[in-house]
Amino acid sequence: MASVCSLCFKHTENSNHLFLNCIYATSLWSWFSNFFSITLDNSSVISLLRSCSNHSNKQLVQVLIACLVHTLSKIWFCRNQKIFENDSTPLHLAINAIKRDTSLSGASAKASSSAHTVQDLITLRSLDIALNFNRAPVIIEVIWRTPRVGWVKANSDGTAHGSPGHSGSGGLFRDHKGSFMLAFSNYTNIQSALFAELHGAMHAVAIAANPASFVVEVQEGYSLLQFSYITYIYREGNQCADRLANHGLHSRTNLIWSTIPNFIVNDCNRNALSLPNYRFKND
Numbered sequence: 001m002a003s004v005c006s007l008c009f010k011h012t013e014n015s016n017h018l019f020l021n022c023i024y025a026t027s028l029w030s031w032f033s034n035f036f037s038i039t040l041d042n043s044s045v046i047s048l049l050r051s052c053s054n055h056s057n058k059q060l061v062q063v064l065i066a067c068l069v070h071t072l073s074k075i076w077f078c079r080n081q082k083i084f085e086n087d088s089t090p091l092h093l094a095i096n097a098i099k100r101d102t103s104l105s106g107a108s109a110k111a112s113s114s115a116h117t118v119q120d121l122i123t124l125r126s127l128d129i130a131l132n133f134n135r136a137p138v139i140i141e142v143i144w145r146t147p148r149v150g151w152v153k154a155n156s157d158g159t160a161h162g163s164p165g166h167s168g169s170g171g172l173f174r175d176h177k178g179s180f181m182l183a184f185s186n187y188t189n190i191q192s193a194l195f196a197e198l199h200g201a202m203h204a205v206a207i208a209a210n211p212a213s214f215v216v217e218v219q220e221g222y223s224l225l226q227f228s229y230i231t232y233i234y235r236e237g238n239q240c241a242d243r244l245a246n247h248g249l250h251s252r253t254n255l256i257w258s259t260i261p262n263f264i265v266n267d268c269n270r271n272a273l274s275l276p277n278y279r280f281k282n283d
């Protein structure tokens with residue numbers, strides 16, 4: 001024989017009734033929704049979780065999920081107290097216990113947010129939880145450096161729209177004055193960004209090893225063979241190659257330039273003049 005719900009004595013007990021539909025549970029979810037000023041969909045446990053994770057404040061999401069778990073656990077505890085101890089827990093005592101437990105869990109929430117609203121502040125303060133703010137970003141100056149006299153510098157990059165998605169690679173060669181020598185861009189089909197980046201680097205090495213097979217007219221005196229060591233530069237210092245990779249992706253063609261394409265003139269000039277770009281790091 002199916003047992004009757006020990007919290008309302010009106011319906012058959014099953015997990016959906018006990019945790020979601022029982023008057024005891026719905027009263028708790030209604031308090032939850034008012035307390036955090038959020039719309040709570042209590043049609044299933046998954047939809048409850050989704051309602052909590054949708055919040056824009058990451059710190060509050062952790063607190064909401066902690067409160068959700070404590071509420072479910074309190075419903076189970078109250079049901080057992082009634083069955084095994086014949087002890088009814090009034091709603092206000094259950095709410096106080098949930099708030100106390102959430103406050104303890106919330107105090108160790110590590111997530112931070114730079115977008116706290118006044119409502120977030122009031123909610124977190126009422127649970128005695130301190131606000132975690134994002135730390136000020138570390139600012140890194142990124143400068144593209146010309147290679148040593150007699151050396152040629154190649155910069156390459158790859159990009160993909162999706163993983164995998166349409167992708168492209170690109171790169172360019174510059175001399176010790178930062179002057180343009182040649183550039184390439186390729187469409188690399190449906191691939192990941194990592195594939196496109198490696199493709200760009202390998203294509204640059206292939207051109208450096210044998211420029212004559214790629215360029216119809218190689219200016220006399222240029223040898224790209226000095227290309228022999230590899231370093232890494234932040235995206236902020238690699239805009240020319242980034243633009244070329246994007247050109248490959250969008251044009252869906254493979255191209256090689258022996259005169260500078262218009263869309264990288266500005267960035268090339270900035271690089272040649274050692275003008276800085278800035279990278280903002282949030283940690």
Ligand SMILES: [Zn+2]
Pocket residue numbers: 005006007008009010011017018021022023024
């Ligand atoms: Zn019930």
